Amino acid sequence: xxxxxxxxxxxxxxxxxxxxxxxxxxxxxxxxxxxxxxxxxxxxxxxxxxxxxxxxxxxxxxxxxxxxxxxxxxxxxxxxxxxxxxxxxxxxxxxxxxxxxxxxxxxxxxxxxxxxxxxxxxxxxxxxxxxxxxxxxxxxxxxxxxxxxxxxxxxxxxxxxxxxxxxxxxxxxxxxxxxxxxxxxxxxxxxxxxxxxxxxxxxxxxxxxxxxxxxxxxxxxxxxxxxxxxxxxxxxxxxxxxxxxxxxxxxxxxxxxxxxxxxxxxxxxxxxxxxxxxxxxxxxxxxxxxxxxxxxxxxxxxxxxxxxxxxxxxxxxxxxxxxxxxxxxxxxxxxxxxxxxxxxxxxxxxxxxxxxxxxxxxxxxxxxxxxxxxxxxxxxxxxxxxxxxxxxxxxxxxxxxxxxxxxxxxxxxxxxxxxxxxxxxxxxxxxxxxxxxxxxxxxxxxxxxxxxxxxxxxxxxxxxxxxxxxxxxxxxxxxxxxxxxxxxxxxxxx
Numbered sequence: 001x002x003x004x005x006x007x008x009x010x011x012x013x014x015x016x017x018x019x020x021x022x023x024x025x026x027x028x029x030x031x032x033x034x035x036x037x038x039x040x041x042x043x044x045x046x047x048x049x050x051x052x053x054x055x056x057x058x059x060x061x062x063x064x065x066x067x068x069x070x071x072x073x074x075x076x077x078x079x080x081x082x083x084x085x086x087x088x089x090x091x092x093x094x095x096x097x098x099x100x101x102x103x104x105x106x107x108x109x110x111x112x113x114x115x116x117x118x119x120x121x122x123x124x125x126x127x128x129x130x131x132x133x134x135x136x137x138x139x140x141x142x143x144x145x146x147x148x149x150x151x152x153x154x155x156x157x158x159x160x161x162x163x164x165x166x167x168x169x170x171x172x173x174x175x176x177x178x179x180x181x182x183x184x185x186x187x188x189x190x191x192x193x194x195x196x197x198x199x200x201x202x203x204x205x206x207x208x209x210x211x212x213x214x215x216x217x218x219x220x221x222x223x224x225x226x227x228x229x230x231x232x233x234x235x236x237x238x239x240x241x242x243x244x245x246x247x248x249x250x251x252x253x254x255x256x257x258x259x260x261x262x263x264x265x266x267x268x269x270x271x272x273x274x275x276x277x278x279x280x281x282x283x284x285x286x287x288x289x290x291x292x293x294x295x296x297x298x299x300x301x302x303x304x305x306x307x308x309x310x311x312x313x314x315x316x317x318x319x320x321x322x323x324x325x326x327x328x329x330x331x332x333x334x335x336x337x338x339x340x341x342x343x344x345x346x347x348x349x350x351x352x353x354x355x356x357x358x359x360x361x362x363x364x365x366x367x368x369x370x371x372x373x374x375x376x377x378x379x380x381x382x383x384x385x386x387x388x389x390x391x392x393x394x395x396x397x398x399x400x401x402x403x404x405x406x407x408x409x410x411x412x413x414x415x416x417x418x419x420x421x422x423x424x425x426x427x428x429x430x431x432x433x434x435x436x437x438x439x440x441x442x443x444x445x446x447x448x449x450x451x452x453x454x455x456x457x458x459x460x461x462x463x464x465x466x467x468x469x470x471x472x473x474x475x476x477x478x479x480x481x482x483x484x485x486x487x488x489x490x491x492x493x494x
Contacts, residue, residue, distance in 0.1 A: 005257035008101035008404050010270040010395075012046070012252035013364030014039025015209040017245065017352065018119075023126055028135045029063040030071045032117035032248030037072060040113070040250040040364075044264055049078045053109040056084040056100065056148055058092050058116030058357045062123045065138035067145040072115060080113075083143065086356070087151035089384025090320060091277070092116075093249075093360035094391035095149055098275030100253045101404050110258040116357030117248030124244060154385045156283040158421055162462040162490050164450045167322065168240060170284060170386045172232040172437035173452060174325035177290035179234075180480035190234060193324040194218030196338065197239055197349065200321065204346020207365065211245050211352030224444055233438035233446070233475045241322040241353035249360035270367045272393055273377075273400040274306035278410045279389045281418055285460055288417040290435040290452065293387050296333035298409040300381065303392035306405040309377060311335045314394075316369050316378035318362040321347030330381050344369055356384070363393070370397050420459045427461035427490065433482045434460075438474050446471035451492050453484055463492035470494055 014036040020026055027035065041049055055069040055078070065071050069083040086092040096114045103109040126133045155165050164170065179189040195218045204210035221228075221238045228236045254262075259269065280295040281287055288294075304311060311334060319330040319342045327347075331338050344365045345351035348358050359382040366378045374397035382391040431453035439448040449465040463486050465471065470492075473479075485493045 003256050003399055004403055005255060006105050006107055007256045007399065008104040008253055008272055009256055009259060010251055010253050010272065010367055011259055011264050011268050012040035012044030013367045014043055014250045015361050015364050017209065017211060017247045023122060023131055023133070026119065026122040026246065028133070029060045029117040029119045029248070030065060030068055030075065032119060032246060033057065033068060033072045033115040033250065034075045036117060036248035036250035037076060037113055037115055040252050044252055044268055046262060046264065049076050050111060050262060051079040052111045052113050053080065054082040054084060054100070054112040055080045056086070056096050056112060056114050058096065058360065059086050059088050060116060060118055061355045062118045062120045063135060065136065066142045067138060069115070069145060070143060071138055083145045084148040085145035086148045088356055089389050090322065090356055090358060091382040091384035091389040091391040092149055092356050093363060094275070094380055094382035094393050095277050097251065097253065097272060097363065097393055098277060098391060098406055099148065101272045101275060102406050104253065104255050105404050111252070111254035113250060113252055114360065115248070115250040116354070116360050118354035118357060119246045120355070121244050121246045152279060152282050152385070152389060154282050154388050156285040156421065158423070158462060159283070159285060162464060164462055164464070167386060168232045169437055169439065169450050171323035171325050172235050173435040173450065174290050174329065174387065175234055175323070176437065176480055177435040178325055178328050180478060181291040186476065186478060190222045191218060193239065194222035196324055196327065197221045200343050200347040201350045203341070203343050204350030207346050207351060209361065209365065210346045210350055211242065211247065212350045229442070229444040230440045233440065235323060238349055239324055241348035242350070243353050243355055245352040245354050247352050247354040247361070249357060249364055251360060251363060267371065269397065270370055271396055271399050272404055273396055274303050274394045274405045276303040276306070276392045276407050276409065277390070278408050278413055280387065280413065282388060284386050285421040286418045288419055293329045293333045294416050295390055295413045296330055296381065298412050299390045299392050300334045302407050302409050303379070303394050306407055307394040308401065309394060313377060314379045315373070315376035316344060316366055317342055318344045318366055318380050320359065320381055320383035322353060322383070326383060326387055329387055334381070366395055370395060422455055422459040422461040424488070426455070426459065428486050428488050431455050431461060431484050431486050433479050433484050436474060436479055438471050446475055449474055449492060453486065461486060463490055465492040
């Protein structure tokens with residue numbers, strides 16, 4: 001098979017982490033990115049840092065550097081004509097791969113470096129100990145980076161008004177809706193998601209680049225303890241994304257022609273067969289249901305179609321895994337068994353969840369796995385927001401018969417049912433609970449109920465309660481479908 005010289009391929013991946021407790025020796029996010037790029041250069045068996053057309057960085061929460069991609073290039077002596085920076089979103093690493101592949105296929109770019117890094121653990125420890133890390137913000141005289149990707153507004157004014165806007169509040173709400181739809185009782189469902197997350201921990205235990213390389217039983221994951229307190233019911237700490245990490249990752253993507261010119265061995269080449277990008281209705285308030293993600297279904301179907309594959313032909317899968325509900329929503333939408341291997345890293349709880357950059361680690365790990373099994377095909381799903389923004393990639397060591405293809409089903413997503421939202425004046429009187437979470441204090445006591453409810457006219461409203469007895473009761477029984485009353489201050493009464 002004769003390959004188009006502009007065919008995009010991934011040729012290098014690097015993943016680094018630091019566990020040092022010595023703040024004086026801790027690398028900042030820029031240095032972690034640079035170390036990951038160095039590892040990716042080595043992985044591609046390149047003799048030193050190549051000149052590239054573009055360096056794109058995933059936005060980091062632990063550095064204020066105005067242009068991280070430029071800072072990485074300067075630290076490594078890499079020449080590049082373009083420097084880009086994404087908005088926030090866990091979908092961005094896969095979206096970056098999709099973008100770079102499109103630009104390579106169009107002849108706009110021959111080689112690009114993609115990178116991201118977080119030093120959240122070090123920053124948190126320094127703040128706790130009153131230490132000034134003196135990490136450079138790099139603002140003065142730094143070239144403004146090229147904006148990469150869509151900066152999507154994801155919080156409805158009513159959600160913000162009710163102070164229901166954090167992922168640790170909303171993903172547990174997805175979980176209660178999934179549980180109710182499944183017909184499982186509370187204890188039965190806790191066991192179910194505990195077993196799911198236990199399987200993820202088993203994968204992390206054998207992953208050399210995972211942050212927590214330890215296997216946990218289902219009961220260890222679901223049982224509250226001082227080290228595993230409940231954050232937002234039904235999730236214990238071990239079911240939450242672990243952002244308290246210092247990690248960096250990098251990918252090198254180039255054209256077949258550039259790889260041949262540089263002498264990169266074909267056993268390093270990983271082909272991106274297809275990629276798609278899309279998003280749900282951007283406000284959770286407008287989603288038709290908390291128990292389904294139709295944009296995942298449509299985006300996954302399109303990625304598979306563009307790659308001339310069916311889901312049954314996918315051997316390697318990594319689903320975004322910030323919380324158990326995300327995995328269940330993704331698996332159901334893609335037609336995957338929840339009992340199959342749905343992570344290659346161990347997920348964001350155990351591999352580590354470096355904010356926006358987890359999926360760069362996932363793609364790097366999938367590259368390793370494909371090189372070890374060159375006849376297999378992989379699917380990666382990346383997610384940002386509240387199961388909002390989605391990016392997909394289909395990967396293989398064998399080249400795509402029709403070249404790399406990209407698409408978006410966004411027009412189809414936009415035409416899906418959109419639930420109306422009640423304003424503050426309408427959100428009073430009788431309602432029915434459709435999803436909820438119970439936030440706990442730092443001592444593990446139920447504290448605040450967050451609930452999405454449906455009014456008699458089908459509109460959605462949001463409500464909260466600080467009644468301790470109600471909060472405690474909602475951690476025991478099933479409350480989805482229960483009648484409730486809303487008062488004008490947004491309080492929930494049952």
